[in-house]
Amino acid sequence: MTVMRASLMITCLGDMFFPEVGVSIVRLLRRLGVTVEFPQGQTCCGLPLFNSGYHAEARRVAARTVALFRDADHVVVPSGSCAWMVRHEYPGLVGEPELARDALRLAARVYELSQFLVRVLGRSEFHSTVRGRVTYHDSCHLLRGLHEAESPREVLRHLAGVEFVELPGADECCGFGGSFAVRLPEVSSQILEKKLRHVEATGAACLVACDAGCLMQMGGGLRRRGSRVRALHLAELLDGGRA
Amino acid sequence: MSQADLSIPFRRRAGRAMEDAFLQEALTIATTKFIGLRREAFDAFPEGEGLRDRAREIKEATLQHLDRYLEQLIGNVERFGGRVHFATTAAEARAVILEIGRRAGARMAVKSKSMATEEIHLNEALEEAGIVPVETDLGEYIIQLAHERPSHIIAPAIHKTKGQIADLFGKELKRTVPADPEALTQLARGELREKFLQADLGITGANFAVADTGTVVLVTNEGNGRMVTSLPRVHVAVMGVEKVVPSMSDLMVFLAILAKSATGQKLSVYTTLVQGPRRAGELEGPEEFHLVLLDNGRVDQLAGPLREALYCLRCGACLNVCPVYRQIGGHAYGHTYPGPIGILLTAMLNGPASVKELAHASSLCGACADACPVRIDIPRMLIELRRQVDEKRIAPWIERVVFESFGWLLARPLLYGLAGRIARVLQRPFVRDGAIRSLPLFGDWTRTRDLPAVASRTFRERWNELERETPR
Numbered sequence: 258m259t260v261m262r263a264s265l266m267i268t269c270l271g272d273m274f275f276p277e278v279g280v281s282i283v284r285l286l287r288r289l290g291v292t293v294e295f296p297q298g299q300t301c302c303g304l305p306l307f308n309s310g311y312h313a314e315a316r317r318v319a320a321r322t323v324a325l326f327r328d329a330d331h332v333v334v335p336s337g338s339c340a341w342m343v344r345h346e347y348p349g350l351v352g353e354p355e356l357a358r359d360a361l362r363l364a365a366r367v368y369e370l371s372q373f374l375v376r377v378l379g380r381s382e383f384h385s386t387v388r389g390r391v392t393y394h395d396s397c398h399l400l401r402g403l404h405e406a407e408s409p410r411e412v413l414r415h416l417a418g419v420e421f422v423e424l425p426g427a428d429e430c431c432g433f434g435g436s437f438a439v440r441l442p443e444v445s446s447q448i449l450e451k452k453l454r455h456v457e458a459t460g461a462a463c464l465v466a467c468d469a470g471c472l473m474q475m476g477g478g479l480r481r482r483g484s485r486v487r488a489l490h491l492a493e494l495l496d497g498g499r500a
Numbered sequence: 501m502s503q504a505d506l507s508i509p510f511r512r513r514a515g516r517a518m519e520d521a522f523l524q525e526a527l528t529i530a531t532t533k534f535i536g537l538r539r540e541a542f543d544a545f546p547e548g549e550g551l552r553d554r555a556r557e558i559k560e561a562t563l564q565h566l567d568r569y570l571e572q573l574i575g576n577v578e579r580f581g582g583r584v585h586f587a588t589t590a591a592e593a594r595a596v597i598l599e600i601g602r603r604a605g606a607r608m609a610v611k612s613k614s615m616a617t618e619e620i621h622l623n624e625a626l627e628e629a630g631i632v633p634v635e636t637d638l639g640e641y642i643i644q645l646a647h648e649r650p651s652h653i654i655a656p657a658i659h660k661t662k663g664q665i666a667d668l669f670g671k672e673l674k675r676t677v678p679a680d681p682e683a684l685t686q687l688a689r690g691e692l693r694e695k696f697l698q699a700d701l702g703i704t705g706a707n708f709a710v711a712d713t714g715t716v717v718l719v720t721n722e723g724n725g726r727m728v729t730s731l732p733r734v735h736v737a738v739m740g741v742e743k744v745v746p747s748m749s750d751l752m753v754f755l756a757i758l759a760k761s762a763t764g765q766k767l768s769v770y771t772t773l774v775q776g777p778r779r780a781g782e783l784e785g786p787e788e789f790h791l792v793l794l795d796n797g798r799v800d801q802l803a804g805p806l807r808e809a810l811y812c813l814r815c816g817a818c819l820n821v822c823p824v825y826r827q828i829g830g831h832a833y834g835h836t837y838p839g840p841i842g843i844l845l846t847a848m849l850n851g852p853a854s855v856k857e858l859a860h861a862s863s864l865c866g867a868c869a870d871a872c873p874v875r876i877d878i879p880r881m882l883i884e885l886r887r888q889v890d891e892k893r894i895a896p897w898i899e900r901v902v903f904e905s906f907g908w909l910l911a912r913p914l915l916y917g918l919a920g921r922i923a924r925v926l927q928r929p930f931v932r933d934g935a936i937r938s939l940p941l942f943g944d945w946t947r948t949r950d951l952p953a954v955a956s957r958t959f960r961e962r963w964n965e966l967e968r969e970t971p972r
Contacts, residue, residue, distance in 0.1 A: 307883070
């Protein structure tokens, strides 16, 4: 049996604000027999620059990221939005033909975590130390960019001891949107407010998402209102349990 | 709230809209209803997805040869006795229409709902020329009475509750009427009946025009469109050049998806096909028919970055699903066309500088592109507009400095790591239990949300240790 190798793209938010998500992913993948690599020198995928229109800057970031992950068999990303950036925007963004070829090869090998677990490893049965009712928020780029609604749900439905309930309006934006959240904080917050009302109405103890941006927004909002609901990344839910 | 004052920053316009309790109530009810109806309509119509693809292909192919289809359309409209006018700008379009009105000796014009005439600010021009414009679509009638502008592409009075409308009718029409949609409609209907009979001019937009038959197509729900196109002596249809479709069979593709996207109806109540003026032996129809083809920035975009926005059918589906539109409504955008597609159309009509704030009025969630019947990639074009705003140096300098330095830092991993460590030191006085409740310069985030603190050890700092860890 050949050993499955995967490189972790930790992302800027993942590295600085949610390192425990990365740790959970590494441990989880290892338990599944995957050799995890972490290319040194990674920073950010460049999505914040790209989405705000700073394309020359985003291009430079993309070019170095493509080079860093050139030898990766698979690339696993904890955020759907960054995975989308690499898969959909990198090939068109990096200029030179040779780099564009590498970008295309990278695009074909990049996966958001739940996609990698379910679609690449073919695993949907996991254990969790978390118990009780759990709901799930579809991150916009994962859902509408990568067309992935099933994999995270597949995992959540199979978790023993966890009751998965659908979130009303799960496919509606949480109001994060990167710089949108600070350019128009009042609008962003009111969108969030509506999202959190729905979350609390489900009676879930735990809100799961597969994107650090949404977790920053929703987790920050839940904490501020003193909610008993915890916002967790899917990886955190799966860590601690046996694979 | 009526039309927004563009001298006020967009952020404040949006904030005011969110403080308007009536607006919030009306928006929530209406957009939620539209979203549900649209979803049900497409769920019950399995061929819908394929037709959306087909519709997009037709738009692509038609715009590829727009000159040819417009020539064909013009030839056929003229063959049936109509007259065609081409207007490069809004001012030209107004002048053409006023001239038609003047020649007809018109004193009153009845109008059916038309965003194109809103775009060229026709009503004000008619008034100044002594021709009284009367909006006959119920929603348009309401906002005309209120001296406002449409806040939604297909539901112009979406921002008003029925209670507000009853008050408005009471004040403007001097009649007491309960806040009951049916009673309100009856009152408007009675008022409008007179106007249809008095008007000399009937002015409409056009949802489509069929090139190979010269037919102008109107999609309406109230029957007013038929009155406007058949009772007055002169009918003027105003249409963006991109609305031409090659043939009747192409038209059917669009009709199958337009109403479903807009209101969830299988078809609108009325689909009116107009082919020239009344012909010898016909009992009804106008004596004169004019088609005004409006460019107003559209032709430039045939080869421009906003080309896809020319596919737009004006169904309004992208407004209903947009999380920003749903919070702030249409007026806060401050231009004729609100919502995600409205930002693109505003840029098309007025240039990218006009949307330097609005280009950012989107979380880029993609719900608009998903709902669009012809799958216009609105988020991509919003990003393109942001790029233009940055490259043309229209963006505020402080923002450029922040993003450009961020980009610089991202290419330097050692400095980037150092920046993280510095942030960790600087944040210290503000961190409580792993999060920050308030932070100087970050108030726009922390006012309503806790900010996660930079971790005591970032992932990169934990990797060496993690690498040595044996699987549990």
